[in-house]
Amino acid sequence: MSLLTITKLTASVGAEVTGLDPGRLGPGDPTGQAVLDALEDNGVLVFRGLRLAPEAQVDFCRLLGEVDHSADGHHPVAGIYPISLNPAKNSSAEILKATFDWHIDGCTPLDDECPQKATVLSAVRVAEWGGETEFANSYAAYDELTDEEKERFGSLRVVHSLEASQRRAHPDAGPEQVARWRSRRTHEHPLVWTHRSGRKSLVLGASADYVVGMDLDEGRALLQDLLERATGPDKVYSHEWSVGDTVIWDNRGVLHRAAPYDPASQREMLRTTVLGDEPIR
Ligand code: OGA
Ligand code: MN
Numbered sequence: 001m002s003l004l005t006i007t008k009l010t011a012s013v014g015a016e017v018t019g020l021d022p023g024r025l026g027p028g029d030p031t032g033q034a035v036l037d038a039l040e041d042n043g044v045l046v047f048r049g050l051r052l053a054p055e056a057q058v059d060f061c062r063l064l065g066e067v068d069h070s071a072d073g074h075h076p077v078a079g080i081y082p083i084s085l086n087p088a089k090n091s092s093a094e095i096l097k098a099t100f101d102w103h104i105d106g107c108t109p110l111d112d113e114c115p116q117k118a119t120v121l122s123a124v125r126v127a128e129w130g131g132e133t134e135f136a137n138s139y140a141a142y143d144e145l146t147d148e149e150k151e152r153f154g155s156l157r158v159v160h161s162l163e164a165s166q167r168r169a170h171p172d173a174g175p176e177q178v179a180r181w182r183s184r185r186t187h188e189h190p191l192v193w194t195h196r197s198g199r200k201s202l203v204l205g206a207s208a209d210y211v212v213g214m215d216l217d218e219g220r221a222l223l224q225d226l227l228e229r230a231t232g233p234d235k236v237y238s239h240e241w242s243v244g245d246t247v248i249w250d251n252r253g254v255l256h257r258a259a260p261y262d263p264a265s266q267r268e269m270l271r272t273t274v275l276g277d278e279p280i281r
Helices: 031-042 054-062 093-100 138-143 147-153 162-169 175-182 216-230
Strands: 005-008 015-018 044-047 081-083 118-125 133-137 157-160 187-190 192-194 200-202 208-211 236-239 246-250 254-258 268-274
Touching (some): 005 031, 015 031, 162 208, 246 254
Antiparallel strands (some): 118 268, 133 236, 157 187
């Protein structure tokens, strides 16, 4: 077991964790639960200079829950998905351009899978400029609504689609590309997610296309306004990566995005996700 020390990085999101010794964690180690608790409290956990080997990253994720293998095949280690804009490193690099917009992972799954519980990202190579990962707390986004807004938005439903998130990143896409995005079914989610814990968060971001039953432009303006309020500069933790850093986020309670970086950059992150078991409702 590791003795973790947790230090908040901003008022609303992010904490730095020291004292984790991944080499000493056996299966079932209680440190996994301590990390999950810290994640619930802080949204994002930063482990500077952990230098986790890919296999050790997957083992560590196993302490947090069931590892997602749906994106296997892009990296020799099962459970690892490389984040890189270099098509030689990731044949699905084009899709990753959508990570420059605020989003929650897994809002438009193939079937009815729940959004991932947590994502672990480690830096193998960092960008020459930019390339920070930014986080904002979507529980705080709900908490900061007025009572009248909480009441009014409590019954709103939002349609999320792959097309909505990809179109922002590829505004000039041709009809065949658009048809491929549209072949992925859309998902209707409540705007306000009432979690098992009883906490409430806003489900916003690039995949959110329109508000059901509301004028299209009015609904989109509302979603944009809520996103801007949730992600104002004073609400964001921006992680400036050094090689060997590992960051974990609670994908159910934070919005995240990559800050711009040179598309020719060799920036490379290794990602492992932990499957979720909590539907958005
Ligand atoms: C992701 C993601 C952002 C980044 O891996 O889901 O959005 O900074 N990554 O690479
Ligand atoms: Mn993401």
